[in-house]
Amino acid sequence: MIDMKKLFSFNSELNKVTGVQKVLLDIHHAVKDTYNAKIVGTIPYGQVNKNHGITQSEYIQFKNPFIFYNSIVIVHERKFLLMFWLMNHLLFQRIKLVYVHHNLFNDHRLLSVMPKTVVSISERTTRNLIEFFRVPPQNIHKIYNCVKEKHPSQRTYHINDKITLVYPARINQVKRQDEVYKQLKGKIDKRIQILFAGEGPNYQALKSLVKEDEQFKCLGFVNDIIGLLQQSDYMMLFSSKEGLPITLIEAAMCYTPIVCNDVGGNCEIARNGQNAFVANDWEELIRTVNRLPTLDATTYMYMANRSREIYEQNFTFEKFKNNYLNLLNHLT
Structure with a gap:
């Protein structure tokens, strides 16, 4: 492993609370002790949804494409794949790109420039990547989403009118x-x-x-x-x-x-x-x-x-x- 290599998690909708942002944060927390990890968004820090618990020190607003030089970037939105491809091929940024495929899509195939490392979150997203986007199976890595343990009480059955x-x-x-x-x-x-x-x-x-x-x-x-x-x-x-x-x-x-x-x-x-x-x-x-x-x-x-x-x-x-x-x- 490269010593404390830079790693960025990129998403443009950090004002929202959806499953995509939850997965992004789970990845960030999973890797931050091993990598120099930051979260990058397109909005000012003040607009980031407070429910994410993102601190100002771990957030960067995207303004300068050169911050990604020689780093790993995990992208959670397909629409930005072409942008990162251009950064690598026109600006020579040496970015190791990882794309997380969160859903099933059947549009914009030609604009979806898939990197060599793609994460699929389910069997059907894997099929979607292979059959529609024509991603080689060897480039796809299935990793299930997760939920951090909250130690819930074991459920008991109760008879209720509601x-x-x-x-x-x-x-x-x-x-x-x-x-x-x-x-x-x-x-x-x-x-x-x-x-x-x-x-x-x-x-x-x-x-x-x-x-x-x-x-x-x-x-x-x-x-x-x-x-x-x-x-x-x-x-x-x-x-x-x-x-x-x-x-x-x-x-x-x-x-x-x-x-x-x-x-x-x-x-x-x-x-x-x-x-x-x-x-x-x-x-x-x-x-x-x-x-x-x-x-x-x-x-x-x-x-x-x-x-x-x-x-x-x-x-x-x-x-x-x-x-x-x-x-x-x-x-x-």
């Missing part, structure tokens, strides 16, 4: 909270309550849509999502597309059974019949949600404990850290 499903995600078109509400309204058991946790461009519209409906509630941004997951009976996600959702890993860490659909890497975390109920259309989702009040204690506790086992087997911070350090230490 069953809560927390839907933690950015409120936008891809996560489909508005469509979930429209499809499920008036069709689910009165004992069910769905909690939408998060902010985003569609938040006000969703809040207006839900209004005073007692079975659905908009919580806004929730700082302690782990606490909310532990208080809820199930975690729910029904997006139109995904990469490998951090919220599903958080649910698994918290012994929380899951209700979701089979998109992206969901089913690498949420395994149907084990720790999850997987539904693939609206009618199946309605039937699945309506089954929940009748679930017996033995089945529920099996699913809860299986969630935790899947987390411990695949998605711990220690496994994540070792995988990234092994990758970075062998860059040539």
Whole structure:
């Protein structure tokens, strides 16, 4: 390994709190004791979302391309790959580029100049890289996202007049909270309550849509999502597309059974019949949600404990850290 080599994690949307930024921060914390690691964004430090906990000393606002000379740069947005390719080929910056492929894409292939080191976060993102972007398989390194251990209490089964499903995600078109509400309204058991946790461009519209409906509630941004997951009976996600959702890993860490659909890497975390109920259309989702009040204690506790086992087997911070350090230490 090169002694304390410079390493930069680059993202232009550090004003937001999404899974991409969470992964960026996890990588930063995994490597900062081994590398001279900094976080680079395009916005002033004052605009960086405070929930990230990024200190001013570890943040650099991108103004000078020459700061990257002879360094490792981890890029989390495909749209900047061409820029870094030009830095290397026109400005001779000797950057060792690592691109993290967070989702499934089917556009701008010619502008997506893939480097020799690409991280895929799931089986489906790997297929997307090979089949659409034509990345050679030997250039792809699958590393699962992670969640740092928060030592949650083991879940206990309780009989309750109300069953809560927390839907933690950015409120936008891809996560489909508005469509979930429209499809499920008036069709689910009165004992069910769905909690939408998060902010985003569609938040006000969703809040207006839900209004005073007692079975659905908009919580806004929730700082302690782990606490909310532990208080809820199930975690729910029904997006139109995904990469490998951090919220599903958080649910698994918290012994929380899951209700979701089979998109992206969901089913690498949420395994149907084990720790999850997987539904693939609206009618199946309605039937699945309506089954929940009748679930017996033995089945529920099996699913809860299986969630935790899947987390411990695949998605711990220690496994994540070792995988990234092994990758970075062998860059040539």
